Amino acid sequence: MTTKTKSVKKVQKHETIINDSPRTFDDFPTGCAAHQGDVIFVSIAAVPKGAKPRKNRQLADGNTQGSRHVLIGGELWNCDLKDVAKAISVACPKARVDEKYIGPVFRGPCEIDHPEHGNHIHTTDTVIAVVYQRNLDDDEREQRTLD
């Protein structure tokens, strides 16, 4: 018990804010991923067929503290979730993303703005799918992680 307490205190010393500045991605090839808070951006080969332009540029709905993960510039679509899931698994063979955790698809160049996490800036026309993190609630049921 004593050891655990000490361990927690020790960890606290190392917890620092080290990465809240914008990050520019000059190269974000297919199969590459990046975290921004509770959202994961994953590069896929192409925009799935049947994609429909999306007006709402907030990439992750449901947050309570104003506009977060907002796409500035670029093109944005709502796609068939099955197609996106398939594109992700092709780009990242080890990944298995349930459709309920998949968001819109966008193409750069663009910037993803967030008031707390560092902005992501994509200088190329790479196609990126939005994936939401998950965790287990107190009843050990899967749920989308919200930060």
Next chain:
Amino acid sequence: MNRWTLTDEAKAQIPEWNERWIKTIMSTEPIDFEKTSFAVRGMCRAANLPEPRIVHVLSPMMAAIVGACAGAYWNYRSATDASTDDSTAASTDARTAASTDDSTRASTAASTDARTAASTYASTRASTRASTRASTYASTRASTRASTRASTYASTRDSTDARTDDSTRASTYASTRDSTYARTDASTDDSTAASTDDSTDARTDDSEVARVMWMAAISVVNEKAGVDLTKSAESLLRRWYDFYNGGSEWASWCCYLSFVRDVIGWSHPSHENYAHYENAAIYGGPRYMHRAFVLLSERAAERHTEDNVLHCEIGPAISWHCGTTGWYIHGVRVDEQIVMRPESQTIEQIKSESNEEVRRVRIDRFGWERFITESGATLRHKRRNERDQQFEQLFVLDDGTQRIKLVDPSTGRKYFLGVPREIDTCQGAQDFISHNLDQYATHRS
């Protein structure tokens, strides 16, 4: 059977319709006693019930307490008078069998009813006054269950029965009532029921205000009856919900029914009766409906919400004019300690909490880090994540569930995310959280 579909024009009006009714449901304005009384009398007429006496009370809690005491008195007087009537009728029958007719019994019964009603009214008023006075000192008027059901049934059933086409009903129901209900229920009816139930269960339990109201009301009734009616009143108090109607707090039903009538344009003769029920929801708050009297409660005095769910971190989320309150965090009913003094909770209090929702709120308010440190959670794995430049720790809690402690490199916030029990490394936890995409990630901010 007619098959109706909801037109785009009607669908477009749903949000505005919802908002209109949510405003009614969430209202903390004083009730319009005259208009609500008129509506209640209309419901009783529609159900062929005698006109009730109507009394104004400050809260559902007061209604439950006064209603139980007055109801016990009414039951006592009815039983006493009926017994007198039976013996009188029997002796009269024996002596004047041929000349006595039903009119004698009718007049006897009528006078008995009138006497009982009048005396009940008097005792209801007296106990209401007493409990009102009592609650004011401490901090600061029907039908039985059957008649409640009958009047509501008479007012609403024809509007919702099979003649309303299945498809119309389904689509309208899903679009209006469900959304209104879901968005408001936790803030209104459930909370009212929960707070009233809690306080009436043990007749007062944690509420000093309720205890004082009970003592005042039952003493008035006992004195007037000349016998101890406490047990009878307690029994009725436990059944308070049988006599209860939420009024404005149940207006999600009216949102649905009025949409069919006013927007879709379906009309039916029953709407005339239904209008009384709707008006009682628009102009009045919760009510307690007994055969002999109706108690009209004021609406909540204050209601603090977040996304239409009761929530307040600096005081009670809901309070009533009698002084009773309810404490809520994100719609979960908790107690004063959890809201105002969460750090004073003990690990034992948290561990012994049987309600999982409350337990989660307890830990959130207590602090996950402190809980893990003090609860005896076991560290299963730890590592330094070189990409994120943060330490990660995987803990097994005392109930066997697992949490990984992560620190967001942008905000410095700590997160304790639940992961499956079979995971035994921090990377495994990261893989679960990211659907295995973490292995492909080059950056986190």
